[in-house]
Structure formats: C-alpha cells, structure tokens
Amino acid sequence: MPQPIAIANGHANRPKVLIPEKVSPDGLRLLQVSLEVHERKGLTPDELLQIIGEYDALIVRSETKVTAPLLAAGKKLRVVARAGVGVDNVDLTAATKLGIIVVNSPQGNINAAAEHTIALLMAVARNVGDACASLKAGKWERSRLVGVEVKGKTLAILGLGKVGLTVARAAGGLGMNLIAYDPYANPSLAASANVEILPTMDELFAQADFLTIHTPMIASTKGMIGDTELAKMKPTARILNVARGGIVDERALLSALETGAIAGAGIDVFTSEPPQAGDAASRLIAHPKVVATPHLGASTAEAQENVSIDVCEQVLSILSGQLPRSAVNAPIILPEEYRTLQPFVTLLEKMGSLYTQHFSPSNTAQQLRATFELTYEGSLASANTTKPLFAALVKGLLSPITSADSLNINIVNAEYVAKERGILINESRSRDKLDQEGYSASVTLRARLDTRSPSANRTARGDPFATATASTSTSHSSSARRQQKKKEKKMEDQIITGFISNNTPYIGRLGRFSTSFVPEGTMLLCRNYDEPGKIGVVGGRLGKAGVNIRFMNVAPIDEDDDWEEGLLQKVDSVVRDGGGHGTPAKAEKEALMILGVDRAVSDEVRRSLLGDDGVLEASVVVL
Numbered sequence: 001m002p003q004p005i006a007i008a009n010g011h012a013n014r015p016k017v018l019i020p021e022k023v024s025p026d027g028l029r030l031l032q033v034s035l036e037v038h039e040r041k042g043l044t045p046d047e048l049l050q051i052i053g054e055y056d057a058l059i060v061r062s063e064t065k066v067t068a069p070l071l072a073a074g075k076k077l078r079v080v081a082r083a084g085v086g087v088d089n090v091d092l093t094a095a096t097k098l099g100i101i102v103v104n105s106p107q108g109n110i111n112a113a114a115e116h117t118i119a120l121l122m123a124v125a126r127n128v129g130d131a132c133a134s135l136k137a138g139k140w141e142r143s144r145l146v147g148v149e150v151k152g153k154t155l156a157i158l159g160l161g162k163v164g165l166t167v168a169r170a171a172g173g174l175g176m177n178l179i180a181y182d183p184y185a186n187p188s189l190a191a192s193a194n195v196e197i198l199p200t201m202d203e204l205f206a207q208a209d210f211l212t213i214h215t216p217m218i219a220s221t222k223g224m225i226g227d228t229e230l231a232k233m234k235p236t237a238r239i240l241n242v243a244r245g246g247i248v249d250e251r252a253l254l255s256a257l258e259t260g261a262i263a264g265a266g267i268d269v270f271t272s273e274p275p276q277a278g279d280a281a282s283r284l285i286a287h288p289k290v291v292a293t294p295h296l297g298a299s300t301a302e303a304q305e306n307v308s309i310d311v312c313e314q315v316l317s318i319l320s321g322q323l324p325r326s327a328v329n330a331p332i333i334l335p336e337e338y339r340t341l342q343p344f345v346t347l348l349e350k351m352g353s354l355y356t357q358h359f360s361p362s363n364t365a366q367q368l369r370a371t372f373e374l375t376y377e378g379s380l381a382s383a384n385t386t387k388p389l390f391a392a393l394v395k396g397l398l399s400p401i402t403s404a405d406s407l408n409i410n411i412v413n414a415e416y417v418a419k420e421r422g423i424l425i426n427e428s429r430s431r432d433k434l435d436q437e438g439y440s441a442s443v444t445l446r447a448r449l450d451t452r453s454p455s456a457n458r459t460a461r462g463d464p465f466a467t468a469t470a471s472t473s474t475s476h477s478s479s480a481r482r483q484q485k486k487k488e489k490k491m492e493d494q495i496i497t498g499f500i501s502n503n504t505p506y507i508g509r510l511g512r513f514s515t516s517f518v519p520e521g522t523m524l525l526c527r528n529y530d531e532p533g534k535i536g537v538v539g540g541r542l543g544k545a546g547v548n549i550r551f552m553n554v555a556p557i558d559e560d561d562d563w564e565e566g567l568l569q570k571v572d573s574v575v576r577d578g579g580g581h582g583t584p585a586k587a588e589k590e591a592l593m594i595l596g597v598d599r600a601v602s603d604e605v606r607r608s609l610l611g612d613d614g615v616l617e618a619s620v621v622v623l
C-alpha cells in the first residue's frame, strides 16, 4: 500500500485530512497550518477502507465513492467535503445517521459547468469534435461538416437551478429562445433571464432544438430521459448533458442517434466513469454524432481554486467546532446566530445529562422513553433555529448511559438518534417576558412519563412523588377523582429550568425546587425535610468519606408550585431505592440540598445518607 505523503508536518496529534483525488493546492494550503494533510491519489476502494479510520476529514471530488461501509469505517470522521456541487457519490443517509457532516461548494464551479455546456452546445452545432478529428487524420471535409447556427433556435433547459440559469443567461446572449421545465424554479429569476417556464416536460421535449440537462442525480431524475422521452423530440434536436450520467438512459440515447430520432449529443458525464469498454457509454463516445468530454465541466483553474478554498475553509470550521456554511445534511446557521445559541447549547447538554442522572434512577435508555416538552422562553423564543439546542439535549440525555466513543450526536443526526432511541421531544416557545427573573432567556425541560409503559411504572415505584400520589388515591367522588388525576398527571412531570447569566449556565428549577446553581462537576443532590441539622448530617458523612464540599445551595420548594399544599398533607413517603427504608408520615416542608463536591461519592456513601435523618432521596450527578 502506498505510504501517506504528509504535506504539512509531522505533528501526530493534529487532526488528519485525507484527499484521495486531485484538489487544488489553494485550499490545501489553508489546512496545512493546523492539520495534517495527506494527499493519496490512486487508492483502491479497499485501500481507502483500510486507512479511513485514521482520518478526521475526507475531501473528495466525483471519483471517490463515499459508501456506507467506508463511512462506518471512518470512526474519527467528522466531515466529508465534496469539492464541487454533486454529492451523488456520497451516501448521505449513512453520513447523517453517523453524525458526519457533508459539505459541498454549491457556487464554486457553476460558471465553469455553464461555460462547458456552452462549449458543447457550439461544438455539437458546428461538428467541432468530428471536424478536428477529421483534420488531424489528414482529411479536408468541408461539405460533410456543415453545421447549424444556435441563434434563433430554442434551448430547452431541464432543471433551472444555478447552472441552468447561468447557461440561460449565456445562451440568451447568443440569441437563443429560452424555455425550461423545473417544478421548483424561481419564477422571478426565470423571468429576469427571459426563460419561459413550461408546465410539462413533454412540451419541453417537443419544442427543443437543443435540450440541456441541469438537474441533480437523485432517485426521481435517474433514467428520466429514455426511449419514450427521446421519441417526443424533433429529429433535428440535439441533447447536452453536463449534469450526471444516468439522467439520460445511455442505451436509449445511443439508439435514438443510430435511428436518427435525434441529431446529436454533447456529453460530459457518464453512468460509469471512466466508461467500461463495450458499455453503452463507450459506444456513445465513439458515435460520430457525439461530442464527448471526460467529466470536465468543473475543470477550470478558477473553479478548482474556488471549490478547494470553499470546502477547505469549511473543513477547518467543522474541525474547530464551528458550523459550515454549506452543509448538505445539516441546517444552515449563521455564525452570529450560532454564537448567541452557544451558551444555551452548553446549558441544554447539562440539563439533559442532569435529567438522566437525577430523575432516571436506573440510568437506562429504557427510562428515557418519556415525552419531553422543551420550552424556549424569553428572548430564546424568537431564535431562528433551535436545532443546536435540540441536539445538545439529546446528547445530554444520552451521555450518562452511552459510551463516549459512540456518542457522536450533533445537529446532523440528533433527530435520527432520538427517534431510534424512542425519545420524543416536543419543542415549543413561550414569549412571556422574564422581566423579574434577572435574565432574558430560559429553557424548561419537562418529562411526561407514559404511565402505561413498563418504564414509567418502574419510575413510579422508585419516585417519591409517585408514592405521594399513591397514598392519596383513596377518595372516590368524581371531583376528587378528577382532582386526583390532575395531581397524578402533574406529579409525573419532572422539570428542569435553566438560564444563562454572564454567559454561565445555571439551573433555576429542579423538580419542585426553586434554585440557582451552576451545573458543573460532581454534585450530590439530597431531597430532605426542611428542618435544622440536615446539613450537618450530610456534611459529616461526606467528611468521614474524605469528600470535600466545594459549594452548597439549599433550594426551597418553588413558590408557584401548587403541589406544596398537597405535600404539606401528611403523606407516607418511601425513600427511593433506599433498600426498604420506609419513612413515617411527616408534615414538614421539603427542600433540596445541592452540594458541589471535589470527588466521586460512592453509592455506599449515598445510600448511607438515606432514611433516618430525614434525607428522603439522594442522587450523585457528574456534569
């Protein structure tokens, strides 16, 4: 196997970028400052598969097939960059599932592709290829090689996107009549380029003197032009394809040229590149009425410089934790918007992790089969996108129960991962002002446990709130039952509110308790009766175990909480997973003690806190 050529330097711990195709050095120079850049042309698919695991980024053009197995083998891969437009050689579904961002350069080679289309248009109209070959073969065949003019002819454009429109503007300058079919075309852009949009493809085929294809290669465009479509064209019509091989059925095109159903073709792209000897593409290339080029649409010095710089800048952004400007499988988020959301991204990840560690006693994925309501409040309610926040929450919820190396959750795959894990998150916005709160935006996570699911039952057994519900379920009147149901529903809620102050994330509410602490490091959270002596008991036990307290915060029950009334009733309370430490009925108010500690608290120490001294529940969280 050929050895890697380290263009940059020998720093082993720098992120590595693999470039298995010819990509312009203009962009690569940008990478070399901070990354290890390996240009390795001519690798077989197997060789690529063997080495991809070392790389953080892969930059390709159209030749490399970025398949699902290749992506799966790219354990460190964070970005696949396509130095060009078409991403039909990249398995986008697989990349999305794996959280690998795919970027391209949607503008960099548009002009080159359009100019190449015009080159083929003129070459086909004036038999340039055939004439050149004839002359080089020593012949002088002027009368056989009489062409047609394009001025006054109709150019039919299939796919009026960026390349299609650029071709239209240039062809307009050549005096051509312009028509197009594109169900998603922008009518005002079409009108400004003097292009008439036709309602059906059939009309396009019937009117075309030249038909030029500029759609992407996707399932709906594959084989879009076959025998039936070609039969609708004028026998004098000529076809141009600078988009993708396979949009026009090569066998059907060959047959139409052979039977004289159409007059000629200019082809830059083929189903298999390079074409295999004897296949339809090779026979097309050899056909006298065809002008063919080996996928040269984007091959200009200018276009290659553009696409190289464009994708290399994006690779650098992604590897440094920023968002790219042209992600194919992720939402586009403006840099200033991303900066504003960044502190909330940190907050949401902490809130998710806190939820799983604090509310989900057995810390299992099964436990997360709840419906989460995520409410963005205050100024956050007007955010253009909340995708990074959603992704951060999913990551946070799963991080305590998933191994770090399999936890590549980001805006690319968050929705897929949540769905796969059965986590349902409904996002909503509340525009209520947060004037008195001292911060302008907050976010509340509320879990509604499905009482019918086995997981919820397990939670109900372990959750002290649920115990309170059970103990008050003795009333039989219908209004009492309604009351009871309301209470039960509320008690199934597990709430965390967070906010940002001075760029620092805070937890403002945890369950029924109103608080304000920075979710950072190892913490012991104790729910206890709000009576003297509790701090001393907990502090003493931690001290004995050699655990220092960094900070402490006592959270009372939230003032707005109408459960308080219910909680002041004498209810039985059973200590959660306390090994049967039943606590007798009490009438006291409760509080939540939050202790930041300097080291891990063993489960033995945690359990030792429960029971007799009025500590009802204790959980250790690492944030």
Ligand SMILES: NC(=O)C1=CN([C@@H]2O[C@H](COP(=O)(O)OP(=O)(O)OC[C@H]3O[C@@H](n4cnc5c(N)ncnc54)[C@H](O)[C@@H]3O)[C@@H](O)[C@H]2O)C=CC1
Pocket (backbone or CB within 6 Å): 085, 086, 087, 106, 109, 110, 113, 158, 159, 160, 161, 162, 163, 164, 181, 182, 183, 184, 185, 214, 215, 216, 217, 220, 221, 242, 243, 244, 268, 269, 295, 296, 297, 298, 299
């Ligand atoms: N030969 C070469 O070297 C190059 C080839 N290309 C190819 O050119 C093609 C177009 O690129 P862009 O203009 O940048 O893409 P684009 O996305 O801007 O435009 C594609 C247009 O096709 C339209 N479309 C999609 N499905 C359609 C259908 N069934 N019928 C009619 N219209 C449909 C879309 O609405 C869109 O307006 C791509 O396949 C790209 O890979 C691009 C650059 C260089």
Ligand SMILES: O=C(O)C(=O)COP(=O)(O)O
Pocket (backbone or CB within 6 Å): 061, 062, 063, 083, 084, 085, 086, 087, 109, 295, 296, 297, 298, 299
């Ligand atoms: O950008 C595109 O879609 C192209 O087809 C250009 O392909 P290339 O980068 O020249 O292999």
